Amino acid sequence: MSRGPAIKRRRGSLVLCGSLTALLLISACGDSSAARYQPIYWTLIDVPAQGLMVFKGSTRAGDLNAWYVDANLNQAALRSRVVRAPAGQLETPTSLAAAAGACVLINGGAFMMDGPQPRHIGLLKVAGILHQGPVPSVLWDGDRYHVARGAFGLTAGNHPLIGWIRTGAEGLRSASRLPRHQLGDPDPLFKRSTPAQPWPVSDALGAGPVLVVDGEVNITAAAEGFWSGGLQALHPRSAIGYTFSNHLLFLVVDGRQEGSRGVSIAELAQHMLDLGSVMALNLDGGGSSALVVGGRLLNRPEGNRRERPVMSAIALICDTVD
DSSP states (O other): OOOOOEEEEETTEEEEEOOHHHHHHHHHTTOTHHHHOOOEEEEEEEEEETTEEEEEEEETTSOOEEEEEEEETTSTTEEEEEEEOSTTOOBOHHHHHHHHTOSEEEEOOOEEOSSSSOEESSOEEETTEEEEOOOOEEEETTEEEEOOEEEEEEOTTSOEEEEEEEEETTEEEEESSOOOOEESOOSOTTSSSSOEEEOOOSEEEEOOOEEEETTEEOOOTTTTTOOOGGGGSOBOEEEEEEOTTSEEEEEEEOOSBTTBOOBOHHHHHHHHHHTTOSEEEEOOOGGGOOEEETTEEOOOTTSSSOOOOBSEEEEEEESSOO
């Protein structure tokens, strides 16, 4: 099991060196990202509160711009929560941050605009209230598959969790091992072949796929029912993860612009591992990718400062600010 990345200091910047094992795993999956991957060199740019650090980084080739936040949730002054736009609405990330009183905020899960009101895709639970359940199944090429998709959650004690989540009469349940999708099987997952346990979270947000599992790159896209070829394409992307020592990590990578090409899902997973993630999850990406610090949007998702309204986000609340 990996214990996090090797860290070197070079002229005031942090160099996070990825593991060869992870690159071999990416290569074995048939994704050319293993050859394209380059480590990101990080520079500390802000310390908004005790235990909270903000970094900006780029590759040696200068073809990526990225930002990440390291939040030590062992600090009593730092709390995390899932936030949502008012019912039936979308809000910009900076507006969501202002409404929540958040010192840091990252965009959350995907949403659909196929009806009179936007709807969240998958799990959304805020302050103990379940607004949307996990995705139970997906339709692909005329067949329906029962799935369990990745989700991020927070316990009442402010501990982050990432797992593959389903729901039933007994509430949210998390798989103890990865369940594969099931074709045309009406029996819910986790009840027959896959052990599960209650998922005791007060806040939760569905997204996916899971990127890092037990300190190793493990992209569970196929098992979660993500079969789109877009996962290998280069796009702006966002991810969330946490370390063995209860540090929460936010990562945003810009794309679709000169100077920042974007990343594939495989590259995103490797970068989350480089930051020390023991578990990591892909969030909504593209023009929705956004990182807000101190009320200001740091990144440029598609080469401009225009914000795309979103439905959900993950916020950090700084009870005391230096």
